[in-house]
Amino acid sequence: MAYKKMLVAYDFSDSGEKALQKANELAGHDKAKLHILHVVEYLPPVDTSFGAVSPFEVDLTDQLVESAKSRLASVAEKLGIPKEQRWVELGSPKLEIVRVAEEVGVDLIVVGTHGRHGFGLLLGSTASSVVNHALCDVLSVRGKDE
Amino acid sequence: MAYKKMLVAYDFSDSGEKALQKANELAGHDKAKLHILHVVEYLPPVDTSFGAVSPFEVDLTDQLVESAKSRLASVAEKLGIPKEQRWVELGSPKLEIVRVAEEVGVDLIVVGTHGRHGFGLLLGSTASSVVNHALCDVLSVRGKDE
Numbered sequence: 573m574a575y576k577k578m579l580v581a582y583d584f585s586d587s588g589e590k591a592l593q594k595a596n597e598l599a600g601h602d603k604a605k606l607h608i609l610h611v612v613e614y615l616p617p618v619d620t621s622f623g624a625v626s627p628f629e630v631d632l633t634d635q636l637v638e639s640a641k642s643r644l645a646s647v648a649e650k651l652g653i654p655k656e657q658r659w660v661e662l663g664s665p666k667l668e669i670v671r672v673a674e675e676v677g678v679d680l681i682v683v684g685t686h687g688r689h690g691f692g693l694l695l696g697s698t699a700s701s702v703v704n705h706a707l708c709d710v711l712s713v714r715g716k717d718e
Numbered sequence: 719m720a721y722k723k724m725l726v727a728y729d730f731s732d733s734g735e736k737a738l739q740k741a742n743e744l745a746g747h748d749k750a751k752l753h754i755l756h757v758v759e760y761l762p763p764v765d766t767s768f769g770a771v772s773p774f775e776v777d778l779t780d781q782l783v784e785s786a787k788s789r790l791a792s793v794a795e796k797l798g799i800p801k802e803q804r805w806v807e808l809g810s811p812k813l814e815i816v817r818v819a820e821e822v823g824v825d826l827i828v829v830g831t832h833g834r835h836g837f838g839l840l841l842g843s844t845a846s847s848v849v850n851h852a853l854c855d856v857l858s859v860r861g862k863d864e
Contacts, residue, residue, distance in 0.1 A: 574743075594855070597720075685849060700846035703831060703858045709740070710858045712849045 575599075575680040575709070579607045581669045581698075584643060587684035587715020594713050595682035596651050606651070607676050609659040610644045611668045612636050637662060666701040673706055681710045721745075721826040721855070725753045727815045727844075730789060733830035733861020740859050741828035742797050752797070753822050755805040756790050757814045758782050783808060812847040819852055828857045 580595035582588045592608070599606035614636050641660045648658050661668040673681050685699040699712040726741035728734045738754070745752035760782050787806045794804050807814040819827050831845040845858040 697850055700849045703846045703849050703856075704843055707860065709860050712856045712858070714853065714855050 575602050575604050575678075577605045577607070577676060577678040578680045578682060579609055579669070579673045579676060579678040580682040581609050581611070581665065581684070581702075582644070582647065583610065583665070583684070585684065585686075585715070587686055587713065589684075590715055591682050591684035591711075591713040592647070592651075594711065598680075598682070598711075604680075605657060606653055607657040607659060607672075607678065608644065608648055608651075608653050609661065609669060609672050610640050611665040612640050612660065612662045613665060614662065633662065665698045666705070669698070669702050670705045670707075673708060679708045681706055681708060683710065683712055684715050685712045686715050721748050721750050723751045723753070723822060723824040724826045724828060725755055725815070725819045725822060725824040726828040727755050727757070727811065727830070727848075728790070728793065729756065729811070729830070731830065731832075731861070733832055733859065735830075736861055737828050737830035737857075737859040738793070738797075740857065744826075744828070744857075750826075751803065752799055753803040753805060753818075753824065754790065754794050754797075754799050755807065755815060755818050756786050757811040758786050758806065758808045759811060760808065779808065811844045812851070815844070815848050816851045816853075819854060824854055826855045826857060827852055828859060830861050831858045832861050 575598070578595055578599050580592055582592050595606060598604070612633075614633055637660055641658075644658055644660055659672050661672060669681060669683065681702060683699045683702055685697055699710070703710045703712065721744070724741055724745050726738055728738050741752060744750070758779075760779055783806055790804055790806055805818050807818060815827060815829065827848060829845045829848055831843055845856070849856045849858065
């Protein structure tokens, strides 16, 4: 395959775990640089003209990002992924995966996919959107069917 | 990676060619069985209550399938893919790729993707539909952007 730079999208789920393992094997085999990305999908409460939507004036974004960073760090540490190859971004996974892949200039994205039932399929999965928009190859790793 | 049985969807296009090369390398490396599939996307002229839509009462389906079989055979021959691992099916690529993958019981589908512009993106690509519906991993190999 001879991929040189890979990005694995990791969402702390079971199917993310499978994708991470595959990406790690593949990177080890191809002697490729493996970047790891977690996207925090969180919309902070927005002030409206009627006041804050949230009952408390608290924005959890920073805490969520910090907590994701430390979870990702412990996973990355085990796999020997150095700090400069770890990414935590805030926003839409579909968009952030493609954006970071382009920024880093990877030639393979590895992403987990969930089962083919339910709303996920109806709305279109993150993986299929990444396939449609990425400029590089994409390996979609199938998780367990729910 | 250690995939044991792979299916590559080959549409005789440039991006199909890239997918075929990747699949062949990967199969050689993993010592996996590589199946190759071409889907003939052809709707034969249908008789309506006003008579045949086609000016000639000719059904080209058989010729198209035969021609695809011989083109596929010459490609498969070069790669050493034996006859029982060659598939030519008539219908929708999205559906046939997933169906044949399940019938053969492959653990990886390799499929080419075209550029991210134009109608293809609007309608959703074959690759992204395969990602949504396949029961196994899918490697989408990016072709040149048109």
